[in-house]
Amino acid sequence: MEKDFSRRSFVKGMAVGTLAGYFGAAGLSSTVFKSQLLPKEKLNPVDIGQVKSLKIKVISETSWYDNNVFLNDVKKAGGLLVNQYEIPWTREGVKAGYQGDNLGGFSTYIEAELMDGKVMKILLDSGWNPHWMDKRFKEEGIAEKLAKKEIDFQAISHEHIDHFFGIESTMRHYPDIPMYVPKGFYQDGFDLLKGKSFPKANVKNDHPHKGKVTVLDSKQVNVLHPGIALMTFDVPIILRVFGEQAFVFNVKDKGIVLVTGCCHQGIISYMEEVRKKILGGEKIYAVQGGLHISPFEDWDPQYDDLILAFNKYGVQKIGCNHCTGFITAEKMIKAGLPVVKGTARNMSKRDIYLGNGDELLIA
């Protein structure tokens, strides 16, 4: 065959092949072709009901105090894929820390007034450093509410250190509190809940949980009470964590309010899912909590994609904090996004977004 081959026939073949390949590839990726070939998504949005109003209080959004100390712990242990239960986290000698401890934690308290006037009291997450969390729970009256069993349930957004390792601070007051965790919790997480210690990571729980634990999966919207739902996302997360859940509230005359722990699923992905799966999801009024964009003041061009896209969703209030990062907040404000300012107290470093003790009212 090689002997008979001529440059002319090769060039002809290449030209035909190139054109066919180009149009084939371009055709496959074109919107026209896609609209015919892509499977149609079945939309069957869930009516989660409504609540009258919502009060969201930041108990603690300061998960650690010195980024470099935190990142050095991670680097020394072997990077972002190492199991969080095996990393010796720095607990002393940190100038910017709480009593020298680099660890803080994340927790949010929510009061949702139902349409019948009853108020649902919810605790989202339990922080990291028990000393810090005990102090914050006491200062904000959470400890008392827990002791009196006034809080209806606790949801753990995900298994990460700063949201879950401080579980003892909840358990010491209310060990049988009903609890919701996302599908993906590792056995280590359930063991910690039941009282196991992890000395390498310097974490323990001397008050084993005795209440009901409900694991929520991502197959459906989990409606807990009228107007209150949890959505779970099957996402792999750094430091060997899997799965995150976040709240969806439907506030009468306002619209959907999303309350997150870290939002590792991504706020745009989250809003897209809400639009598809929840009745009225196209009107997202507010977003509150960590948006996990630049938690270490690091950056990636993908995050700019997110900020550029955020404006298209018409959100009225962005009560972000925690792992959203200061760089992100600055860029969001510059892009015209309605970031709610905080008061920079109780060890929150800046007032650029909601800090420890700040509230967001939706009524």
Next chain:
Amino acid sequence: MSANALDTLWLEERSVTNLVKQPAIRGVLDMLLAFAVFMGLWWVFMDPRGVLRWYTPQYGYMYIRWLLIVAIWQVYIFNFWPFKLTWMEKTHPLKKGLILIAINFAVTGLLVWVFYYNIFGRLAIPYFSWPELKKTGLSDFFSREYSSLAILMMAAIASWLSPIWPSAFENYPWHKLKQPAKGLTVFAVTFLLTTYAYLIFMHPHYRVLFYPWQEYTASFPWWYDSFRTLSGNFNVGWIMCATVSVWLTETILERYPFRLVKSQPWRGIAGFLFILLLAFTLFFTFVFFQDMIWGVSVEGAKRIMAPDWRYLHTGELAVILLTVALALYFYFDNWPRNFSTEVNLLIRVTITIVVAVGLHWAYYKYSPQLLGTQAGYSHPQQFPMAPVILFINVMLYHNWFMDGWPGKRIKREAEAL
């Protein structure tokens, strides 16, 4: 290799004999051996549960990428220089392999620690240097991660452009030069092209990576309007498809059809264009498959729904495809070889695609247990390309540096006669 090739590599002239006669058993045993060596290397250097834990992820990934490109330089550009080919033929494969691997590791270390960290990064572009980035006030961890990403991207582009010259152009117009002049010339030319390509395809990513945007030093990511992301992952995706295309044509496709062009530089030009065409076909096809499975990506979304992750994943899919193609080429003698070229190629491509689908499934199912990685798709700090390319490196060491020993060895003179 074309019958009228201007230049050939020692690899193409090397004649090997089978020590294990049954081809399927030999292939499986050799592949298992390569896999065992890969697992050992992964455990020592990369595994997040292992010894050095360099898969942080970018730091270890950077080394894996450069080990690959240095091996390509050693074999394809320098044709094993400074070693004499008689030494290559007479030295025991284990001894030869260990020496060549030691050189491979040493050159990689020198490139990273001397060239990038202390010359290029210090005197030209700071984001290529871990210490220089740290001096700007960036955290130690991210200084290392950002610089590693830049350095590894240079390797990714080099792994596409470097082998094209010996493979498609047969080193034309420098084919008559002797080593090391030929190697140095081709190295200089391809490294220059790599640097230009890097500045066009990856440098704009760094304009946006730092805060505030570095608008005086890098262009705005020019692909944004068409491909809906500022991330350089768009280019990572298609460039990886191009790298894979080079090696698919070099192995299971036997440089077909461009080898049929009679003279250089037309054969090289045709080869370059064919590789580019194959790359974009792979890229758009993989993007389309992902859209079919997960729905169309959403601008600004994260993870599986993010446009930039989808592009990155095209590269990951392509590398998985390449692993199978290389295993077929190295361990199963590029089976089949007894039909017409077209039929042989069609069967090989079919086998490669089918096995790659299985490998893709197996990777996501078993890598958490085997490699210490984390479960699930689209982990933001996890790159299947890292372990897969390390396995490719081991296959290259085994077959390029060690003649496929112990399953095969170089034919002795008497046997050759």
